[in-house]
Amino acid sequence: MSTLKTIGISTAISRRALLSLGGAVLLSTPGPAQTNDKPAEKEPNLDAPYVPTPQDVVDRMLELAKITGDDFVMDLGCGDGRILVTAAQKFGARGFGVDIDPKRIVEAKANAAAAGVSDKVDFGIEDLFHTPIGKASVLALYLFPHINELLAPRMLKEMKPGSRIVSHGFGIGKWRPDKEDMVAMRHIYFYVVPANVEGSWRIKEDGGLIYTLALIQSFQRITGYLEGVDGVRLRNARLAGAEIAFALETPNAPRKDFSGIVDGETISGKGFTATRVSKFAPR
Ligand SMILES: C[S@@+](CC[C@H](N)C(=O)[O-])C[C@H]1O[C@@H](n2cnc3c(N)ncnc32)[C@H](O)[C@@H]1O
Structure with a gap:
């Protein structure tokens, strides 16, 4: 155990040290011996971990938001795409989901294909903080409270008055939900984007x-x-x-x-x- 740990640490340190040397040094020094090992894929920097929403909670989120075939649903941090796939399958909605983890996008696209809704929903590898949300008539979230709060000014600015937000787990800062529900001990918060009238x-x-x-x-x-x-x-x-x-x-x-x-x-x-x-x- 201790040998393994030591090897792990020394590998991590040497990799970090190599990286910190920069490209110029790497070019001028002989590289490591070539092996057939695939280079380790860089793990994405997640702002929230992957924890899928249980299907009964997904169903209730979509019911609360009164999804119809006219809706364009967006899921920021879409995971395996289950919210959008269900919205398309059950209600005929269209949508777009983003996740920073490429593995999730592969899963989401495969799930959409398996459900026969690839013509309705699509998914992309994106950082949710840079995804425009003005096109969403419904925004689905399962993120941390501080992320919801950071996104709130953009929801109010970019989304059209009357569009809806449904969030699993956490509310949006001081914004009082228009509706709340609980399914299997999970909180669901529902909001309608108000016009700016100040x-x-x-x-x-x-x-x-x-x-x-x-x-x-x-x-x-x-x-x-x-x-x-x-x-x-x-x-x-x-x-x-x-x-x-x-x-x-x-x-x-x-x-x-x-x-x-x-x-x-x-x-x-x-x-x-x-x-x-x-x-x-x-x-
Ligand atoms: C709690 S999971 C929710 C998954 C899905 N929305 C659901 O409810 O089943 C949060 C997701 O956000 C993704 N994520 C974390 N940080 C992100 C970021 N900066 N941009 C896009 N996606 C991110 C994670 O990879 C993860 O799949």
Whole structure:
């Protein structure tokens, strides 16, 4: 045992030492004796280990996300591709999965072929931190909490409002899930990507009334107030993807309900339109 250990350590050290010498030295010194041994493959640097999601958890993740044939599902750190293969087989969804470990991509492609869904899903060797996610209508994750948190700003920026995220095991930082479930002692977290509505909005009612509404946003939660007007309260403010709704209430007038669709810098609603005049709401 101790001999084996000693050999292992000395091999590791000499390899590291050789590498640290750099290419120039290696070129100018005789190389090691040629053998038929294959060079050891470089192990990828994993940010999360390979632990596949059990099939019953995969099934529930896809149910929670209400996958349909119109969805494009992405799995960052896809392992053997089971989430995407199931999404394609059961619901007809298309998708793309990435993994930094080439072994996993070989397995994922083989699994897709065996399931007859290679025309729907594909897989690539990529570092998930560099994979664009804007095309995903659903993003599947089984990573560490700190990775989810690192990815959150990109989810909010790159993914379209209304697209969904389903995560096995861990939530996404301070973002409160829209739904949660538990299968076989495993947590599943579900999120809908909210539109960005933070800021001041000039609201024009069809009747001619114009006022400025300040909206303060934390993920899908919004609060706000009318700028420069006392005694009006914003009630029941809700944001679900691109759908926004709120009510304005004054002590002596009937409450007014608003609902509309956010599209970048405008909100089109029943009886009103709104234009964002500043991305920062005065607080
Ligand atoms: C916990 S497994 C999840 C596998 C699969 N998503 C599932 O749920 O069955 C995490 C996967 O992330 C991959 N991974 C780790 N770091 C990565 C990185 N930086 N880029 C891409 N994939 C990575 C691992 O190789 C592993 O397959």
